[in-house]
Amino acid sequence: MKSIVVFSQRKRLALLIAKHIERIDPQIKVYEYTDPVDALSFVAEKEGSFGGIVVDVDSQACDDLRFMKILRGLNRSLSIIFVSKSGRFAVEAFEYEVSDYLTLPIKKERLEEAIEKLIEKNSRKNGNQVYIRTFGSFEVAVRGVTIPWKNSKTKELLAFLVDSRGDNVSSEKIQKTLWPEADAEKAASNYHTTLHNLRKKLGRCGLSHLLEGSRGSQRVNVDAFECDLYDFERSVEKSDTKSYQHAFDLYKGRYLENNAYHWSKFTMVRIDMQFEQVCRSI
CATH class of the missing domain: 1.10.10.10 (Winged helix-like DNA-binding domain superfamily/Winged helix DNA-binding domain)
Structure with missing residues (x-):
């Protein structure tokens, strides 16, 4: 089963990204979270047995990259996509080896390309x-x-x-x-x-x-x-x-x-x- 986590503390954005991903590929099951604790708990429980995670780095939970540091501690090999309106942490994205970086508003073509890249990266490591x-x-x-x-x-x-x-x-x-x-x-x-x-x-x-x-x-x-x-x-x-x-x-x-x-x-x-x-x- 292909499944992807979407995390954003903006509920409308999380739902929007989730719906876009489901339209791109009906086979993908999307889990959207607005609570950082719930998102991290899911990652810890599943131990990487899913396709990857899309992270809205403009979320308050990502200040000082707190969310990312915990996420990487739970799963070093997790495939990640950064999403931001401001271009936040664009440089740090290289450090965290994200598979893609998307700027808001998200274009369907770019999201489709990013999701394919994320799944491909996850498949290579799996x-x-x-x-x-x-x-x-x-x-x-x-x-x-x-x-x-x-x-x-x-x-x-x-x-x-x-x-x-x-x-x-x-x-x-x-x-x-x-x-x-x-x-x-x-x-x-x-x-x-x-x-x-x-x-x-x-x-x-x-x-x-x-x-x-x-x-x-x-x-x-x-x-x-x-x-x-x-x-x-x-x-x-x-x-x-x-x-x-x-x-x-x-x-x-x-x-x-x-x-x-x-x-x-x-x-x-x-x-x-x-x-x-x-x-x-x-």
């Missing part, structure tokens, strides 16, 4: 570019290389968690869903073995960060990968011509139709209905 495909078949690719799966149940467990869109799923629900015919003891045993194998598989591929959880539940870190399902649903939700066309291009077959997971039918039906809506609209 060793594991992960893309999960769900239309047609469930596949996981790292930097364009598809990961092979020897154990079909291990693959299904990851697919089920991706289908849950980052929500915490209880161990009990996973067991009942993936092993509906087994008794409770057998289902629990199968689950723990499969979860162990999945963690080993992801670890060998350098993807341990995709899975988060405890003894009682599991979830996927949706900020650690891009997924055609998530992109499709976001594009349909935006409901404009460009977004509908993007959703149409993403649809490479019915949702998980080649995997025959019984639990995927509900999502399949919903996606089919959304695809019909897309086809009527373009």
